[in-house]
Amino acid sequence: MIRKTQELLDGAFKRIESAFNVAFGPHWNPWYQLGALSFYFFWIVCISGLYLYIFFDTSINGAYESVERLTVEQWYLGGVMRSLHRYASDAMVVTVTLHLVREFAKGRFRGPQAFSWISGVPLLWLLFAAGIGGYWLVWDQFGQYVAQITTEWLERLPVISDSLARTFLSNATLSDRLFSLLVFMHIAIPLFLLLGMFIHVNRLKLARTEPARGLAIGVVLAMIVLSLLKPAISMAPADMSIVPAEVPLDWFYMNFYPLLDRVDPLYVWLLLAGVTGVLVVLPWLSPSKQTAAAAAVVDPANCNGCTWCFQDCPYEAITIVPHSYKKGMRQALVDPDRCTACGICAGSCPSATPFRHVEELVSGIEIPGYPVDRLLDDAMAKVDTLGGEARVMVFGCDHALAIERIEREGVVALSLPCVGMLPPSFVDYIARQDKVDGVLVSGCCSGDCFYRKGNTWTEERFASQRMPHLRTSAGHDKVKVSWAGIFEGERLAADIEEFRSGLQRKNTAGATQAADETEAAQ
Amino acid sequence: MSSTDSVRWIGQAAAYGVFVLFVGYFSNSPGYQHLAPDQAMLKLSLRHSGQVLGECKQMSAEDLARLPPTMRAPLDCPRERSPLEIELEVNGETRLSERVEPRGLHSDGMASIYHRLNVPAGPTRLKVRMKDHVDQQEFPYAVEQEVELRPGQVLVIDFDSQEKRFEFL
Structure with missing residues (x-):
């Protein structure tokens, strides 16, 4: 049932993402950078919070007045900062929630990715603790309501002091020292959140923690517009002798508060603990079908310790260690627990080249499920079936468009676990075959590789920005890259036809030139 | 500006608009009736x-002698309330x-x-x-x-x- 839900959600996400690609393009598509957006909102909250802290009076009587002064007298900056502080923290809940659901839909919670999944769960608690605590500091009637309900809820736990709710019993029981403590907690909890976020992305190579610049500008402008149109304002000052009948609940953080009025708060603890528990054990409820045997293996005889695979592994599964038997040399070492068997390491290995004169092609590093020797055999078998004019060999990815569907006269396709496992030398080798006029490489939508970096590294290798470079005597115009999302089959087909037309024109021009030269020679 | 660009900008503006409306609205709405007005x-x-609970007991000289010097209180009182x-x-x-x-x-x-x-x-x-x-x-x-x-x-x-x-x- 978990996999079925996952597939349904994944389908829904892909449709939405495809629609957003039309408006934003793949590089600005917010759905591809929900984690980065969460980081971005966190920094907006921090910066606006620091500004507010400069003017904030940490006393029972001064807190409300200082926030009001900022909101009213300094509306153009202090007021905007206050609104940004609130709205960015709300937006962070939205992006974090969507990030969680999307990663679930993509199945990135099991196997080697379970670490990032599990380490993300406590961050939800810290995020909510930081957000809810912030409302107390305004110390208006809403802050009073939040303080009352939260302390009653906390007090339901046997380990919490029984005098917590009594602290907010009457105006006489409140003290300035309490506010200093609340401010301290409102700073300390986000710091722990930041530490948790660092751990959360620790196993990811070059984790994306910044959204694309265009998206970042758009988001902050949207937040500023919202802050100006609907500034965050306070209710009347807190007074423990009265209680407001209706409160402007922040539904992003306090969606479960109405439940606390209706049932024993202990049940709410049990509910939230249950949800947390399910999230934590999810990797075991629906374990990965990949076994440790699927992890990439290193062949010391073919590994020269170049570190390219180490630099390219998206999951930090590779380290470089002294060579097992070549003195003074180094070699790669794979941690099977971290390896997702994407094969990107094989795509970066300089020994994974079909130009080598060996009986059996063995790469310095490769995945047992799809060794480079098999890749060569499969590719050549496809090439053998090519016929017609403007013949194109297409390489695709198992996690993108079902590439076999585009096969037709003059077009053959081979799907790989990840297109990042395709060494550039293979592209060169195939492009040089007599039966091939061009090679087209496709895969996951640009900016959204299933294995994080497959299409990015491929693009950089082809553009000679990353090792190994694509060097081809066949000519770069015989190679084309076209990333396509799962609902972009028509665009990919059109790209292939355009590519073929160009190849056809080139072939015709070449044939005409050859005929002219023959005629001139005669 | 081409029609494709127009679609892109309009699409982006619409997406940002929906996002800020969503965040702006649920940030403090709808109001929650915490207490009926009356x-x-x-x-x-x-x-x-x-x-x-219980009475204090007078310790005998023998009982006191068995205790360390620092604990020789004349009355033994129960703690339970x-x-x-x-x-x-x-x-x-x-x-x-x-x-x-x-x-x-x-x-x-x-x-x-x-x-x-x-x-x-x-x-x-x-x-x-x-x-x-x-x-x-x-x-x-x-x-x-x-x-x-x-x-x-x-x-x-x-x-x-x-x-x-x-x-x-």
């Missing part, structure tokens, strides 16, 4: 130590009747209770009483009072352990 709130909250029994009546209706156990591993700490309830605003007859020893037949601490509660008012019922009496705050 209701007031009562908070019964008190901390009080129940009486010690009695639970509290608390009742609250609002307009003649019992809204709370609870036995509150003392805190601590040896049940020697204070007993505390915090209970919040919403009641109709207007003239309200409140009756609170408490026992602090299990052997008490009657409620030694009690108060009965008519109060006028305004809508939205919070009335706290506390117990002053020094003065041994209930107080309305």
